[in-house]
Amino acid sequence: MITLYHSPQTRSGSIVWLLEELEVPYQTKIVDFRRMDGTGSRDASNPHPHSKIPALVDAEDTIFEGSAIALFLTDKYRANRMGPAVGEPKRGEYLSWLAYRPGVMEPALISRRFDIKHVYGAMGWAPADEVEEVLNKHLSSRQYFLGDSFSAVDILLGGGLHFMMMAKMVKDTPVLKAYAARVTDRPAYRKMMQIDKR
Numbered sequence: 001m002i003t004l005y006h007s008p009q010t011r012s013g014s015i016v017w018l019l020e021e022l023e024v025p026y027q028t029k030i031v032d033f034r035r036m037d038g039t040g041s042r043d044a045s046n047p048h049p050h051s052k053i054p055a056l057v058d059a060e061d062t063i064f065e066g067s068a069i070a071l072f073l074t075d076k077y078r079a080n081r082m083g084p085a086v087g088e089p090k091r092g093e094y095l096s097w098l099a100y101r102p103g104v105m106e107p108a109l110i111s112r113r114f115d116i117k118h119v120y121g122a123m124g125w126a127p128a129d130e131v132e133e134v135l136n137k138h139l140s141s142r143q144y145f146l147g148d149s150f151s152a153v154d155i156l157l158g159g160g161l162h163f164m165m166m167a168k169m170v171k172d173t174p175v176l177k178a179y180a181a182r183v184t185d186r187p188a189y190r191k192m193m194q195i196d197k198r
């Protein structure tokens, strides 16, 4: 049985949403973690090397970091096809956008939120305004990140974008508002919200 190391209303909610889309059996283990307000502490039972969430154990495999978990799950559990397999069209785009969330989008938008100056050539991401431009341009001509098909990228990146729009960390342009409404209008999203009692 898959075990997800989880805490309600955190980034691990995206993995609950994905597991619900995949319709595979899983259990959650609720763990503590260090919060922004100084409360919480590392949970020794969490296999993430920094005790961050999400982390996931499936049989012999332990996976940490949301994008790696999403890739692992969508490669292994193919019945509901939540991403292109190796050798299929758009596999490269799929990997790129999965990496873009923790590698570029999040650090850019979070840096701006905390007034951290962008330094070209030093930081591995791009300035937040440029990230917003890229996302708006990409989504202005597509239903989903990969075109016509919903994939795990729309959960990891799209769900993150939706959260950041609600937190006023991203400008809610008509393109992004329509996209966020589209990706969250799904039974698996509502199930995750109900599980996390949001």
Ligand SMILES: N[C@@H](CCC(=O)N[C@@H](CS)C(=O)NCC(=O)O)C(=O)O
Pocket (backbone or CB within 6 Å): 010, 011, 012, 033, 034, 035, 050, 051, 052, 053, 054, 064, 065, 066, 067, 102
């Ligand atoms: N890069 C990680 C980020 C995970 C993360 O930072 N999660 C937060 C909760 S939303 C956490 O565990 N924070 C505790 C800490 O930073 O020690 C991912 O995308 O999975």
